[in-house]
Amino acid sequence: KDLIARVLSGEKDTKRDVRQGNVVPEPTIHCEQGHTLMVNKLLSDAATIIHESIPCPSCISRKASPPWSFSRAECVSFFEVNSMDKVGMLDCPKCSKAGLPPVRILDILSPEVFLSYNWGARCTDGWTTQVIVKRFRRYIETQSDCLCWLDVEGGMSAGDELISKMKTGVERAHVLVVFLSDFYVNSGNCKREFVHAxxxxxxxxxxxxxSEPGESSGAGWTGPGPRDKRWWRHAFEVCADPKTPDGVEVDWAFLHAFVPIDLGEVGEEMTMTEVHKRILSRLYRGNYVR
Incomplete structure (x- = not known):
């Protein structure tokens, strides 16, 4: 309060000095130990600390003031590929003292972008589509400062807990990047993700x-591209079972509202740029995005 009062009270003096042509020194503040720090530097550092901290949602819901703050970096680490099998919970010291359970990571920090895909075919680096999607994830997070949910299972298999996490991830994401292939539309868990979306x-x-020629052609999209307005009907044609493992009918016609990007035709670099542009346009609706 004292800092704010000093800065505000100095505004009139600063304006008068500017009119008179005097040199106006930058405002400073002194601590009890005698150290001097520029006010702008102090406020800038405080903004950085706030950006890297996330208040506990449980503390906020029960109006505990001040709430405990989690490290954003620690929360983000739970979304790394090798960490997805961990229990996504963090202890809040204040909530623990109140006898409350740990807080779910997804309640603290939710990824804005969900990457939905099927692994693809086996290749020297692992799995064809998964290798591509990992590169997209790095690009999106680096360029847009968005957090991505990378479905590590790639729709291949998932227990009840992972299915529950998947549903939460889809619900809280603003954008889903769907890497479509013939394998994707025939994967039970990929169909689950799509239906939930x-x-x-x-x-x-x-x-x-x-798609690649040979036995693994189904690892890619063997249907028409964006030039065909009914491109999405290929999903109906190659999908052997029109229902999810839970018996829910999959309506691939929902795809007709969106313009696909043909990765094979335009190349990876241009596809990444277009995906990035669409993500930003969606996240910042109402504002101009260059």
Whole structure:
């Protein structure tokens, strides 16, 4: 309060000095130990600390003041590929003293972008589509400062706990980047993700994965590209079972509202740029995005 009062009270003097042509020194503040710090530097450092800290949602809901703050970096680490099998919970010291359980990571920090894909075919680096998606994740997080949910299972398998996490991830994401392939539309868990996205009217960015000749052609999209207005009907044609493992019908027609990006035709660099642009346009609706 004293700092704010000093800064505000100095505004009139500063304006008068500027009119008179006097040199106006930068405002400073002194601590009890006799150290001097510029006010602008102090406020800048405080903003950085606030940006890297996230208040405990449990503390806020029960109006505990001040709330405990979690490290953003620690929360983000739970979304790394090798950490997805960990229990996504963090202890809040204040809530623990009140006898409350740990707080879910997804309640503290939710990824804005959900990457939905099927692994693809086996290759020297692992799995064809998964290798591509990992590169997209790094690019999106670096360029847009968004957090991505990378479905580490790639729709191959998932227990009840992972299915529950998937549903939460889809619900809280603003954008889903769907890497479409013939394998994708035939994967039970990929269909689950898609149906959940449709049920929550999510904004989709369809990326058509290029197909390779031979037995692994289904690891890519073997149907038409964006030039065909009915490109999405290929999903109906190659999907052997029109229902999810839970017996829910998959309506691939939801895709017709979105323009796909043909990864094989335009190349990875241009596809990444277009995906990035669409993500920003969706996250900052109402504002101009260059």
């Amino acid at each position: 449709v049920n929550h009217s999510k904004f989709l960015i369809p990326v058509l994965v290029p």
